[in-house]
Amino acid sequence: GEDVEQSLFLSVREGDSSVINCTYTDSSSTYLYWYKQEPGAGLQLLTYIFSNMDMKQDQRLTVLLNKKDKHLSLRIADTQTGDSAIYFCAERASGTYKYIFGTGTRLKVLA
Amino acid sequence: GAVVSQHPSWVICKSGTSVKIECRSLDFQATTMFWYRQFPKQSLMLMATSNEGSKATYEQGVEKDKFLINHASLTLSTLTVTSAHPEDSSFYICSASTSGEQETQYFGPGTRLLVL
Numbered sequence: 518g519e520d521v522e523q524s525l526f527l528s529v530r531e532g533d534s535s536v537i538n539c540t541y542t543d544s545s546s547t548y549l550y551w552y553k554q555e556p557g558a559g560l561q562l563l564t565y566i567f568s569n570m571d572m573k574q575d576q577r578l579t580v581l582l583n584k585k586d587k588h589l590s591l592r593i594a595d596t597q598t599g600d601s602a603i604y605f606c607a608e609r610a611s612g613t614y615k616y617i618f619g620t621g622t623r624l625k626v627l628a
Numbered sequence: 629g630a631v632v633s634q635h636p637s638w639v640i641c642k643s644g645t646s647v648k649i650e651c652r653s654l655d656f657q658a659t660t661m662f663w664y665r666q667f668p669k670q671s672l673m674l675m676a677t678s679n680e681g682s683k684a685t686y687e688q689g690v691e692k693d694k695f696l697i698n699h700a701s702l703t704l705s706t707l708t709v710t711s712a713h714p715e716d717s718s719f720y721i722c723s724a725s726t727s728g729e730q731e732t733q734y735f736g737p738g739t740r741l742l743v744l
Binding site: 620 | 671
Protein backbone atom coordinates (compact mmCIF):
# COMPACT_ATOMS: atom_id res chain seq x y z
CA GLY A 518 0.00 0.00 0.00
CA GLU A 519 0.93 3.61 -0.06
CA ASP A 520 3.28 4.86 2.59
CA VAL A 521 5.01 8.18 3.14
CA GLU A 522 7.84 8.46 5.63
CA GLN A 523 9.71 11.37 7.15
CA SER A 524 12.25 11.80 9.90
CA LEU A 525 10.58 13.05 13.06
CA PHE A 526 12.84 15.88 14.14
CA LEU A 527 15.25 18.42 12.72
CA SER A 528 17.06 21.14 14.58
CA VAL A 529 19.00 23.94 12.86
CA ARG A 530 20.50 27.27 13.77
CA GLU A 531 18.94 30.49 12.57
CA GLY A 532 20.39 31.50 9.23
CA ASP A 533 21.40 27.98 8.25
CA SER A 534 19.65 25.93 5.60
CA SER A 535 17.18 23.21 6.56
CA VAL A 536 16.61 20.10 4.52
CA ILE A 537 13.56 17.99 5.27
CA ASN A 538 13.37 14.61 3.59
CA CYS A 539 10.49 12.39 2.58
CA THR A 540 10.21 9.00 0.93
CA TYR A 541 7.10 7.63 -0.71
CA THR A 542 6.10 4.34 -2.24
CA ASP A 543 3.48 5.03 -4.90
CA SER A 544 5.42 5.19 -8.14
CA SER A 545 2.41 6.53 -9.98
CA SER A 546 1.96 9.58 -7.77
CA THR A 547 1.38 12.63 -9.90
CA TYR A 548 1.61 15.41 -7.33
CA LEU A 549 3.76 15.75 -4.24
CA TYR A 550 3.15 18.44 -1.67
CA TRP A 551 4.76 20.18 1.26
CA TYR A 552 2.59 21.60 4.03
CA LYS A 553 3.50 23.57 7.16
CA GLN A 554 1.56 23.24 10.41
CA GLU A 555 2.12 25.66 13.26
CA PRO A 556 0.99 24.73 16.79
CA GLY A 557 -2.76 24.41 17.10
CA ALA A 558 -3.34 25.42 13.49
CA GLY A 559 -4.32 23.79 10.23
CA LEU A 560 -2.09 23.07 7.30
CA GLN A 561 -0.62 25.73 5.09
CA LEU A 562 0.32 24.70 1.57
CA LEU A 563 3.92 25.70 0.93
CA THR A 564 4.54 24.27 -2.48
CA TYR A 565 3.92 21.30 -4.69
CA ILE A 566 5.66 19.60 -7.56
CA PHE A 567 4.49 17.56 -10.51
CA SER A 568 6.05 14.14 -10.80
CA ASN A 569 7.53 15.01 -14.19
CA MET A 570 9.67 17.72 -12.59
CA ASP A 571 13.00 17.34 -10.82
CA MET A 572 13.14 20.64 -9.03
CA LYS A 573 11.01 23.61 -8.13
CA GLN A 574 12.15 26.79 -6.45
CA ASP A 575 9.98 29.39 -4.77
CA GLN A 576 11.85 32.14 -2.91
CA ARG A 577 13.53 30.45 0.07
CA LEU A 578 12.04 27.06 -0.71
CA THR A 579 13.57 24.50 -3.04
CA VAL A 580 11.92 21.16 -3.71
CA LEU A 581 13.95 18.32 -5.18
CA LEU A 582 12.37 15.14 -6.51
CA ASN A 583 14.27 11.94 -7.22
CA LYS A 584 11.72 9.71 -8.89
CA LYS A 585 14.06 6.76 -9.15
CA ASP A 586 14.57 6.63 -5.40
CA LYS A 587 11.07 7.98 -4.63
CA HIS A 588 12.68 10.69 -2.54
CA LEU A 589 11.39 14.22 -2.03
CA SER A 590 13.15 16.97 -0.15
CA LEU A 591 12.36 20.50 0.96
CA ARG A 592 15.20 22.92 1.46
CA ILE A 593 14.57 26.12 3.38
CA ALA A 594 17.31 28.68 2.87
CA ASP A 595 18.22 31.17 5.61
CA THR A 596 15.98 29.45 8.13
CA GLN A 597 14.25 31.78 10.57
CA THR A 598 12.68 31.19 13.98
CA GLY A 599 9.28 31.67 12.33
CA ASP A 600 9.97 28.57 10.28
CA SER A 601 9.72 26.42 13.41
CA ALA A 602 6.74 24.15 12.76
CA ILE A 603 5.82 20.67 11.64
CA TYR A 604 6.31 19.99 7.95
CA PHE A 605 4.27 17.34 6.19
CA CYS A 606 4.90 15.91 2.79
CA ALA A 607 1.98 14.32 0.99
CA GLU A 608 1.43 12.42 -2.20
CA ARG A 609 -1.72 12.30 -4.20
CA ALA A 610 -2.72 8.75 -4.92
CA SER A 611 -2.99 8.00 -8.61
CA GLY A 612 -6.48 8.03 -10.00
CA THR A 613 -7.96 9.71 -6.94
CA TYR A 614 -7.85 13.00 -5.11
CA LYS A 615 -6.86 11.29 -1.92
CA TYR A 616 -3.75 12.60 -0.17
CA ILE A 617 -1.43 10.33 1.77
CA PHE A 618 0.41 12.30 4.41
CA GLY A 619 3.77 11.60 5.92
CA THR A 620 4.34 11.46 9.64
CA GLY A 621 5.56 15.04 9.75
CA THR A 622 8.97 16.50 10.61
CA ARG A 623 9.18 18.84 13.57
CA LEU A 624 11.62 21.62 12.69
CA LYS A 625 13.11 23.59 15.53
CA VAL A 626 15.11 26.69 14.71
CA LEU A 627 17.57 27.78 17.35
CA ALA A 628 18.31 31.49 17.71
CA GLY B 629 -7.83 33.42 -2.32
CA ALA B 630 -8.78 29.81 -1.51
CA VAL B 631 -9.63 30.37 2.14
CA VAL B 632 -11.29 27.65 4.18
CA SER B 633 -12.76 28.32 7.60
CA GLN B 634 -13.94 26.00 10.33
CA HIS B 635 -16.32 26.63 13.19
CA PRO B 636 -15.95 26.23 16.04
CA SER B 637 -12.20 26.38 16.48
CA TRP B 638 -12.49 24.38 19.67
CA VAL B 639 -15.26 22.70 21.59
CA ILE B 640 -15.61 20.90 24.90
CA CYS B 641 -18.60 18.65 25.38
CA LYS B 642 -19.92 16.00 27.72
CA SER B 643 -19.79 12.35 26.82
CA GLY B 644 -22.93 11.25 24.97
CA THR B 645 -23.68 14.56 23.32
CA SER B 646 -23.37 15.32 19.60
CA VAL B 647 -21.10 17.97 18.17
CA LYS B 648 -21.37 19.63 14.77
CA ILE B 649 -18.34 21.11 13.04
CA GLU B 650 -18.72 23.38 10.02
CA CYS B 651 -16.30 23.76 7.15
CA ARG B 652 -16.77 26.63 4.72
CA SER B 653 -14.96 27.68 1.57
CA LEU B 654 -15.05 31.47 1.72
CA ASP B 655 -14.03 32.57 -1.74
CA PHE B 656 -14.43 29.58 -4.01
CA GLN B 657 -16.84 26.78 -4.75
CA ALA B 658 -15.73 23.55 -3.17
CA THR B 659 -16.95 20.66 -5.25
CA THR B 660 -15.11 18.23 -3.01
CA MET B 661 -14.45 18.45 0.70
CA PHE B 662 -12.36 16.18 2.87
CA TRP B 663 -12.41 15.52 6.60
CA TYR B 664 -9.28 14.50 8.45
CA ARG B 665 -8.51 13.57 12.00
CA GLN B 666 -5.20 14.24 13.66
CA PHE B 667 -4.10 12.75 16.97
CA PRO B 668 -1.42 14.51 19.00
CA LYS B 669 1.98 14.35 17.35
CA GLN B 670 0.64 12.22 14.54
CA SER B 671 -0.15 12.72 10.90
CA LEU B 672 -3.50 13.44 9.32
CA MET B 673 -5.75 10.51 8.67
CA LEU B 674 -8.42 10.91 6.02
CA MET B 675 -11.86 10.10 7.39
CA ALA B 676 -14.10 10.76 4.42
CA THR B 677 -14.50 12.52 1.10
CA SER B 678 -17.68 14.32 0.18
CA ASN B 679 -18.91 15.76 -3.07
CA GLU B 680 -21.61 18.39 -3.08
CA GLY B 681 -25.04 16.82 -3.20
CA SER B 682 -23.75 13.26 -2.82
CA LYS B 683 -23.23 10.89 0.04
CA ALA B 684 -19.80 10.93 1.58
CA THR B 685 -17.28 8.19 0.90
CA TYR B 686 -15.80 6.94 4.16
CA GLU B 687 -12.37 5.45 4.65
CA GLN B 688 -12.02 1.97 5.98
CA GLY B 689 -12.52 1.82 9.72
CA VAL B 690 -14.48 5.08 9.97
CA GLU B 691 -18.01 4.61 11.27
CA LYS B 692 -20.57 6.31 9.05
CA ASP B 693 -23.17 6.48 11.77
CA LYS B 694 -20.70 7.93 14.21
CA PHE B 695 -19.34 10.65 11.95
CA LEU B 696 -22.16 12.12 9.90
CA ILE B 697 -21.07 14.24 6.96
CA ASN B 698 -23.31 16.56 5.01
CA HIS B 699 -22.15 18.53 1.97
CA ALA B 700 -25.31 20.42 1.19
CA SER B 701 -23.84 23.31 -0.78
CA LEU B 702 -20.75 24.24 -2.72
CA THR B 703 -19.44 26.24 0.21
CA LEU B 704 -20.41 24.24 3.27
CA SER B 705 -19.77 20.80 4.66
CA THR B 706 -20.57 19.67 8.19
CA LEU B 707 -19.20 16.87 10.31
CA THR B 708 -21.35 15.73 13.22
CA VAL B 709 -19.76 13.54 15.85
CA THR B 710 -22.71 11.67 17.31
CA SER B 711 -22.81 10.44 20.90
CA ALA B 712 -19.27 11.62 21.44
CA HIS B 713 -16.96 9.74 23.79
CA PRO B 714 -13.56 10.68 25.21
CA GLU B 715 -11.80 8.60 22.55
CA ASP B 716 -13.31 10.94 19.93
CA SER B 717 -11.26 13.79 21.33
CA SER B 718 -8.99 14.91 18.55
CA PHE B 719 -8.12 17.66 16.10
CA TYR B 720 -10.47 17.62 13.12
CA ILE B 721 -9.34 19.34 9.93
CA CYS B 722 -11.31 19.84 6.75
CA SER B 723 -10.02 20.66 3.31
CA ALA B 724 -11.63 21.63 0.04
CA SER B 725 -10.81 21.50 -3.62
CA THR B 726 -12.42 23.01 -6.69
CA SER B 727 -13.43 21.36 -9.93
CA GLY B 728 -10.95 23.50 -11.78
CA GLU B 729 -8.03 22.69 -9.50
CA GLN B 730 -8.74 19.29 -8.12
CA GLU B 731 -5.09 18.56 -7.54
CA THR B 732 -4.81 20.96 -4.64
CA GLN B 733 -6.58 20.82 -1.30
CA TYR B 734 -6.94 23.95 0.80
CA PHE B 735 -7.08 23.27 4.49
CA GLY B 736 -9.11 24.83 7.24
CA PRO B 737 -7.55 25.87 10.56
CA GLY B 738 -8.91 22.82 12.37
CA THR B 739 -11.31 22.21 15.24
CA ARG B 740 -10.09 20.82 18.52
CA LEU B 741 -12.67 18.57 20.19
CA LEU B 742 -12.40 17.55 23.82
CA VAL B 743 -14.99 15.11 25.14
CA LEU B 744 -15.20 14.88 28.92
